[in-house]
Amino acid sequence: MLKAWRWWWGIVLAFSLLLVARVFLPLPFINEVVIFSIYTMGCSFLLGRVGFISFGQPAYLAVGAYATAFYLFYYGTNPYIGILLGVAAGGIVAVIVGPLFVRLRSDYFALVNLALAVIVFYLMQKVLAGITHGDNGLWFLTNIASTPVLDLGKPGHFFIFAWLVTLAVWAFYKYLDDSVYGACCLATKINEDKLKFLGYDNFRIRLLAFVIANTTTALAGSMYAVYLGFVSPEITSPARAADPVVVTILGGVGTLYGPIVGAFAYTGMKDVVSKLIGNWELIIGFLLVFIMLAGEKGIWGTLQPLFEKLLFRKKASATDDGAEVHR
Amino acid sequence: MDAQLLISGVIFGLSIGGIFFLMAIGLSLCFGLMRIISLDQLLYYSVGGYITYSVSLAAGSVWLGVLAGCAVAGIVAFAVERLIFRRIYERELTYSMITSFGILIGGIGVIKSIWGVVPRPVPVPTMIQWNVIGTEVPVYRLIVFALAIVVYAGIWLFLNRTIIGKAIRAGIEDVEHVEGLGINVSRLFTLTFIIAGALSGLAGGLHAPLIMVDPQMGLEVLAFVFMVVIIGGLGSIKGTLISAFLVGQVVSLGSLIYAPLAQMAPFAIMLVILLIKPTGLYGSALLKR
Numbered sequence: 177m178l179k180a181w182r183w184w185w186g187i188v189l190a191f192s193l194l195l196v197a198r199v200f201l202p203l204p205f206i207n208e209v210v211i212f213s214i215y216t217m218g219c220s221f222l223l224g225r226v227g228f229i230s231f232g233q234p235a236y237l238a239v240g241a242y243a244t245a246f247y248l249f250y251y252g253t254n255p256y257i258g259i260l261l262g263v264a265a266g267g268i269v270a271v272i273v274g275p276l277f278v279r280l281r282s283d284y285f286a287l288v289n290l291a292l293a294v295i296v297f298y299l300m301q302k303v304l305a306g307i308t309h310g311d312n313g314l315w316f317l318t319n320i321a322s323t324p325v326l327d328l329g330k331p332g333h334f335f336i337f338a339w340l341v342t343l344a345v346w347a348f349y350k351y352l353d354d355s356v357y358g359a360c361c362l363a364t365k366i367n368e369d370k371l372k373f374l375g376y377d378n379f380r381i382r383l384l385a386f387v388i389a390n391t392t393t394a395l396a397g398s399m400y401a402v403y404l405g406f407v408s409p410e411i412t413s414p415a416r417a418a419d420p421v422v423v424t425i426l427g428g429v430g431t432l433y434g435p436i437v438g439a440f441a442y443t444g445m446k447d448v449v450s451k452l453i454g455n456w457e458l459i460i461g462f463l464l465v466f467i468m469l470a471g472e473k474g475i476w477g478t479l480q481p482l483f484e485k486l487l488f489r490k491k492a493s494a495t496d497d498g499a500e501v502h503r
Numbered sequence: 504m505d506a507q508l509l510i511s512g513v514i515f516g517l518s519i520g521g522i523f524f525l526m527a528i529g530l531s532l533c534f535g536l537m538r539i540i541s542l543d544q545l546l547y548y549s550v551g552g553y554i555t556y557s558v559s560l561a562a563g564s565v566w567l568g569v570l571a572g573c574a575v576a577g578i579v580a581f582a583v584e585r586l587i588f589r590r591i592y593e594r595e596l597t598y599s600m601i602t603s604f605g606i607l608i609g610g611i612g613v614i615k616s617i618w619g620v621v622p623r624p625v626p627v628p629t630m631i632q633w634n635v636i637g638t639e640v641p642v643y644r645l646i647v648f649a650l651a652i653v654v655y656a657g658i659w660l661f662l663n664r665t666i667i668g669k670a671i672r673a674g675i676e677d678v679e680h681v682e683g684l685g686i687n688v689s690r691l692f693t694l695t696f697i698i699a700g701a702l703s704g705l706a707g708g709l710h711a712p713l714i715m716v717d718p719q720m721g722l723e724v725l726a727f728v729f730m731v732v733i734i735g736g737l738g739s740i741k742g743t744l745i746s747a748f749l750v751g752q753v754v755s756l757g758s759l760i761y762a763p764l765a766q767m768a769p770f771a772i773m774l775v776i777l778l779i780k781p782t783g784l785y786g787s788a789l790l791k792r
Contacts, residue, residue: 223597229597229600229601231600231604276774276777276778279781280777280781281781281782282596282597283534283540283596283597283600283737284733284737284777284781284782284783286540286597286600287540287729287732287733288729288733288773288777290725290729291726291729291730291733291770291773292770294722294725294726294729295726295766295767295770298726298763298766298767299767302763302766303763303766303767414722414725414726415608415611415719415722417604418601418604418605418608421601421604422605425601455612455615455616456612457608457609457611457612457615458608458609458611458612458613458615458616459612460605460608460609460612461605461606461607461608461609461610461611461612462605462609462612463605464601464602464604464605464608464609465587465602465605465606465609468591468598468601468602468605469587469590469591469602
């Protein structure tokens with residue numbers, strides 16, 4: 177009983193805070209934050225746990241979003257089935273491209289993944305313009321049928337649904353962190369030779385991590401699609417490829433709650449700054465450079481080099497049996 | 504497909520390949536020597552294009568504009584290297600990628616606030632057409648191709664015949680040893696970065712008359728430049744040359760057959776090559792710090 181509570185209390189606290197925040201903050205903002213945090217979780221897991229830097233997240237986001245959009249625009253009306261299809265599509269794409277990508281060196285992985293994001297952008301904007309309607313996007317808000325219990329068409333109900341999904345995602349990632357597999361992921365980042373020596377297959381560990389992370393991203397994509405009721409190639413635009421990476425680093429690489437904190441800070445800043453200055457790109461770019469440079473100087477505690485983070489984690493887990501506390 | 508279309512397609516491919524080569528060489532050199540992935544080369548490309556636009560509008564000569572674009576891109580690269588990259592050489596490769604992406608996005612924001620978001624046309628410097636086996640071919644495209652070859656020859660001579668170039672080549676093999684020999688590696692890095700930036704600026708300036716300059720132009724060629732670098736192998740200049748012209752031809756001839764093929768075919772080629780050789784055609788597997 178006590179052990180279960182220890183395991184859960186960090187998550188319960190974080191998500192209670194999120195519920196409380198719901199009372200004080202406008203609904204669109206909090207919805208955005210929740211979806212964004214799921215979006216970032218995949219990237220954070222890849223970067224912090226497996227050591228892959230993924231600029232290609234928008235590609236998987238688009239896969240999820242477009243799978244949902246196609247279903248809701250052309251075939252059905254049930255948003256839940258749409259989301260399930262989006263997640264399935266994301267998983268399938270990740271399984272197809274995964275074996276090819278994860279055997280690349282980290283520098284090539286980053287380049288190829290970004291190239292994939294750009295290609296998906298072209299694919300959605302130009303090549304498949306017949307069914308994606310190009311830059312106009314697919315509008316299907318009116319196609320979404322109201323469902324019993326939780327009506328996803330209503331922002332208020334959507335928030336409860338998104339909150340539950342996020343809670344499930346976090347519980348899942350926390351479980352991963354504590355499992356043998358999570359330890360293997362860390363090991364493959366730090367020293368793959370030693371892991372191989374212990375009898376684990378680096379390739380399989382990485383592939384599984386890749387699939388898990390990108391399925392999570394696709395989930396975020398399909399939730400975006402249902403929430404906004406429209407999808408356009410804009411979501412996979414190369415200019416936005418850095419978004420999840422920025423949020424990951426802002427929140428703290430590889431930490432469990434980093435993505436939520438980062439999504440809060442980032443969405444908040446975006447809201448405030450874009451009211452003052454129209455040119456959001458400029459701010460995001462220089463923010464990124466600033467974070468990278470400041471991180472080196474240790475202004476932000478969360479931006480320490482990755483291995484230090486891991487040391488800290490080890491210490492925390494040795495003393496506290498959990499390591500929940502490092503938000 | 505008739506011969507005229509084919510010839511003009513090949514010429515188009517040669518010119519676009521030349522542009523890709525000039526841009527990719529910067530990425531490749533920076534990776535080879537400094538072990539950074541410098542996505543901001545795409546920013547210097549845009550800067551080169553915009554300076555070409557402004558100078559050709561003011562002075563009336565596109566060639567002067569290209570020259571100015573090249574110089575300004577080099578200066579911007581110098582400033583960025585001194586202010587930002589200097590601090591991240593020591594760190595993991597991925598940090599340089601994130602930081603340079605930040606510079607790229609931020610730089611695009613700056614370009615938007617200076618020149619606005621509307622695409623601007625740049626006049627083609629020479630409208631002369633040559634007759635190549637019964638096909639009228641714009642000379643400007645041939646000049647672009649020739650310039651790319653000249654730059655390759657220049658880089659080759661620089662790296663093989665001058666002492667600084669030899670130091671750079673040695674640095675690509677092993678930076679610590681070069682430093683041990685008493686060569687100022689930090690100055691070498693700066694020089695390489697300026698060369699890379701200036702070449703990207705040259706690419707932007709030369710490309711500007713063929714397309715319109717707009718703030719997103721760097722992001723539009725991003726995928727192609729990546730494919731060139733990946734197919735050729737990071738850090739290899741010969742590989743970059745070969746893959747640049749390969750991708751150029753695939754883009755140009757592919758679009759003659761079926762337009763969307765222009766974007767998809769290089770990507771497919773890249774995937775196939777990575778499947779066979781994960782480090783690209785001429786990339787060395789030993790390039791690990």
